[in-house]
Amino acid sequence: MVKGTIYVEHLSKIFKKGNVQAVKDVSFAVEEGEFFAFLGPNGAGKSTTVQIVTTLISPSAGKVYVAEQDVLTNPKGVREHIGVALQETGIDPSLTGREMLHLQCRIFGFTNKQAKLRTSELLEVVQLREAADRICGNYSGGMRRRLDLALTLVNKPKILFLDEPTTGLDPSNRKSIWNYLHRLNKEEGTTIFLTTQYLEEADTLADRISIIDDGEIVATGTPQELKAQIGNDIIAMNFENEGEAEKAEAAITQNMPGTDFVKRSTELNLYVQNGTKRLMEIVRLLDQENLAPQTINVNTPTLDDIFLKITAESEQKRGGVEHG
Amino acid sequence: MGNGLVKDIWxxxxxxxxxxxxxPFSFIPNLLISTFFLLVYDSGLSGISQLPAFxxxxxxxFILPVSVVxxxxxxAGGAGQGIVKDIENGFFSRLLLTPASRLSIVLGPIIAGMLQLFVQTILILIVAFLMGLEVATGFLGVLVVLLLAVGWGLAFAGYSAGIALKTKNAQAAQAGTLIFFPLIFLSTTFVPYELxxxxxxxxxxxxxPTTYIFESMRTVLIDGWKFWGIAKGIIAIMIACAITITFAALSAKKAVSRG
Incomplete structure (x- = not known):
């Protein structure tokens, strides 16, 4: 039996149309049974990566092995072992849920009898038994998503690829999809590769996260590691003008060496472990320097903050934003 | 896992x-219009068959082939429409992600389109018989008309599927079919060539080429088993199919390849 592993080395994709490089030298490996998440904003290259590793489009450069098969030379071998839910559901709206599942089973080589059995199993799993014989063109967004997920599970895939599976869903549907995925990963040992824009989603589900921005992986680690990297809290300040922000920056560099911060024009963000406690020190320091920020807040880090910080870091490398 | 090609296609x-x-509204209007042609042209124009050229x-x-074509x-346009719909609702991608043979993914809608026009042609023939049609070559001749219709339909199906796969756009596929509509009328539609x-x-x-399809069908329906008259239509079909099916295959290859 092949192993449910994903191996990607120096993957690049350039779209000739518009000459866009959507994926830039991306490398990562996912172990069997691991829940791996690609976290990034729209247009970061998440979907392109998914489409390459699932055989839909071919890479411009790099090696990709999925379930120990070479995606380029043995796409059919890959397709047999994976389940894929793309960002847009792939459903024929004129069929019923049951017919869709039955068809998918038949395509994967099931006999009619096996297909019937597997179909009713899966309808049960995604709680669509009652709606099974309704035309799926009339399903709600959440039901469509659930049916789409069931379709990806037909062949009991070793690896499941999910491209933003919960985008646009209400919280209750999102929770139920999370539950299925969690169970699949923990109970069946299915390797899962998920892309998401939601930090919370990656945090709840994934064993390991890669943050992707502008086609590049900018950070990889367990959710804990990534959060530790940014600190528990953010003290966000906004000054009246850039001169004041610069003065504040200088004061902090001088008096609080080692403090992690990012400054962008009039904004100054400090990444700290205990925000409330540090807030007092900061206020005192600014007071001494006769500086008064227009706003000052203590926030818990969000995806935006991690991005702000990580992209600031990579800009800094190129000599852009100042960083402490 | 996976199937052979035949099961995939099935x-x-x-x-x-x-x-x-x-x-049903994807085929009922078309069927009604074709039957309407038959009724109206036969009722309105049948007098001209008194002319010596007939x-x-x-x-x-004489007019039945117009309705059939x-x-x-x-x-056949339905084949292209089916493919476009699949692409638009993401089902085409879902199929590409399965081990199903790439050929069967494209052939499925084309075969369904062929079946659709096969049934339509039979229905039109039944209406024609109810209106008093007499066929010079009998039952076998009716089969030839049916096969000519399917063959000509296949040429169109290749064309419409090709457009669909190339443009991935429903309007374009529809417009592409419309281009062929005038061909029915820029021909020996209502009167023989001499008139x-x-x-x-x-x-x-x-x-x-439609002229030769009409001629083949009319030969079978009116004149009897005359080789050259029938062969012309078959040659036209073969040439058209060779062109459009190559076009469809090339577009399909591009659509299912991983560019």
Whole structure:
């Protein structure tokens, strides 16, 4: 039996149309049974990566092995072992849920009898038994998503690829999809590769996260590691003008060496472990320097903050934003 | 896991047929219009068959091929429409992600389109018989008409599927079918070639392959087993199929390849 592993080395994709490089030298490996998440904003290259590793489009450069098969030379071998839910559901709206599942089973080589059995199993799993014989063109967004997920599970895939599976869903549907995925990963040992824009989603589900921005992986680690990297809290300040922000920056560099911060024009963000406690020190320091920020807040880090910080870091490398 | 090519084609064609049946308005108007042609032209124009150029032929048998060919074009256009719908609702990608043979993914809707026009042609023939059609070559001749319709339909199906796969756009696929509509009328549609007055229409009719399809069908329906008359249509079909199916195959290859 092949192993449910994903191996990607120096993957690049350039779209000739518009000459866009959507994926830039991306490398990562996912172990069997691991829940791996690609976290990034729209247009970061998440979907392109998914489409390459699932055989839909071919890479411009790099090696990709999925379930120990070479995606380029043995796409059919890959397709047999994976389940894929793309960002847009792939459903024929004129069929019923049951017919869709039955068809998918038949395509994967099931006999009619096996297909019937597997179909009713899966309808049960995604709680669509009652709606099974309704035309799926009339399903709600959440039901469509659930049916789409069931379709990806037909062949009991070793690896499941999910491209933003919960985008646009209400919280209750999102929770139920999370539950299925969690169970699949923990109970069946299915390797899962998920892309998401939601930090919370990656945090709840994934064993390991890669943050992707502008086609590049900018950070990889367990959710804990990534959060530790940014600190528990953010003290966000906004000054009246850039001169004041610069003065504040200088004061902090001088008096609080080692403090992690990012400054962008009039904004100054400090990444700290205990925000409330540090807030007092900061206020005192600014007071001494006769500086008064227009706003000052203590926030818990969000995806935006991690991005702000990580992209600031990579800009800094190129000599852009100042960083402490 | 996975199937042989034949089972893939079987499973996917069956699904395309089901999809077609679920949206009856994709074929009922076309069928009605074709039957309407038959009724109206026969009622309105049958007098001209008194002219010597008709050689005493029954006008119903003369006009029947027009109705059959127009139904075939509409039916074959359904193949392209089916593919476009699949691409638009993401189902095409879902199929590409399965081990199903790439050929079967494209062939499914085309086969369903062929079946659709096969049934349509039979229905039109039944209406024609109810109107008093007499066929010079009997039952076998009717089969030939049916096969000519399916063959000509296949040429259109290749064309419409090719456009669909190339443009991935429903409007373009629809417009592409419309281009072929005038071909029905730039031909020996209502009168034999000898009776066409204007020289431009004579030229159009000569280069228009539809003329030869009409001629083949009319030979079988009116004149009897005359080899050359029938062969012309078959040759036209073979040439057209060779061109459009190559076009469809090339577009399909591009659409299912991983560019």
């Amino acid at each position: 499973v996917l064609s069956k699904r395309s047929v089901l999809t077609t049946l679920r949206s 050689d005493g032929a029954n006008y119903l048998a 127009s139904a075939a074009i509409g039916g 066409i007055e204007s020289s431009w229409l004579k030229v159009a009719a000569t280069i228009n």
